Amino acid sequence: MDGVVQAWVTGWVVSRGAAAPEREPWGFTVDVGQVAHVSRHVFDALGDDVDEGVVRKVAGGVTGAGVWLKVFHDPEVVGGWLGEGWWVDPEPGFLMTVPLxxxxxxxxxxxxxxxxxxxxxxxxxxxxxxxxxxxxxxxxxxxxxxxxxxxxxxxxxxxxxxxxxxxxxxxxxxxxxxxxxETGVLAGTPAGRGLYEALGWHVEAPLTSAKFEGPNAG
Missing domain, CATH: 3.40.630.30 (Gcn5-related N-acetyltransferase (GNAT))
Structure with a gap:
């Protein structure tokens, strides 16, 4: 589905009451305004189209705790691109869609x-x-x-x-x-994937969630 990431970001900010997304050359930045989730950078490429160099560059520019990355690739791959201070959720999420x-x-x-x-x-x-x-x-x-x-x-x-x-x-x-x-979009967990697929949803790409905790975290 073309524009699926933009559709997800646009609806997510309405659902969560976050700030309107700011368009970036590589995706979107969203201010959320919570202590553990200050903002998030969402990359709009999917799977093999995700650019390692771009992810490394954006992640390398993050210096404040509570900033998240959302990358549509496997955690085992994305985790190797991130430096000190990043926590990576080991379980992949899934970007999913369905005709409504x-x-x-x-x-x-x-x-x-x-x-x-x-x-x-x-x-x-x-x-x-x-x-x-x-x-x-x-x-x-x-x-x-x-x-x-x-x-x-x-x-x-x-x-x-x-x-x-x-x-x-x-x-x-x-x-x-x-x-x-006409189209439903969601970011599902491994636990919810079975339910969504039983209802006709389709996986568009895996999703890695990573949070910057600071160089001295843990």
Whole structure:
């Protein structure tokens, strides 16, 4: 999918309430404004098109703790490009997409669970509450024109394998389609990949997440 990284960045900043992305020759810089996540540099090349020299140059210019890199290549490869002070998540993420159509399957919560959906600031959130009122599953989506970013999808371990993740995803999918989105985009974890692929999502590229902790960290 052409422009998939830009689509993900555009929707992610809406979903997380981050600053508008700044275009760079190699991708995007996003200010997030959190102590452990001050900003992030997102490279827009995928897989073998990622330029090692460019990643090394950008990483080498980072001097403040809490700056992240998002590189669409394997962690084992990217980790070897980064110098002292970088923590690299050993588990790869996955940039994924799906053509969006309205789900014909039931999206209600299973018996005993409660499903609630609400929208604020262009972001629609879904909550599935357990019978005792505690959190069972959740997720959110930020449609931005023809694409929509699905974000922070999670099911509490005690409530997994009950179809709640599918309920959340299909509910968000219907919201996105209703707002005119044609393609869904997300950055998934290894734990979530199976769910997304079962729902028709396709992996576009692996994703490495790295955080600068400072030369003396650890």
């Amino acid at each position: 159509t309205a789900s014909a399957q039931r999206t209600g919560a299973p018996p005993g669970y409660r499903l609630r959906t609400w929208s604020v600031g262009g972001v629609t959130r879904v909550l599935v509450a357990a019978p005792d009122g505690s959190l069972a599953a959740r997720g959110q989506v930020a449609p931005t024109g023809r694409t929509a970013v699905f974000d922070q999808i999670a099911t509490v371990p005690a409530h997994q394998r009950r179809g709640l993740g599918s309920v959340v995803m299909r509910t968000l999918q219907n919201v996105a389609v209703g707002m005119g989105a």
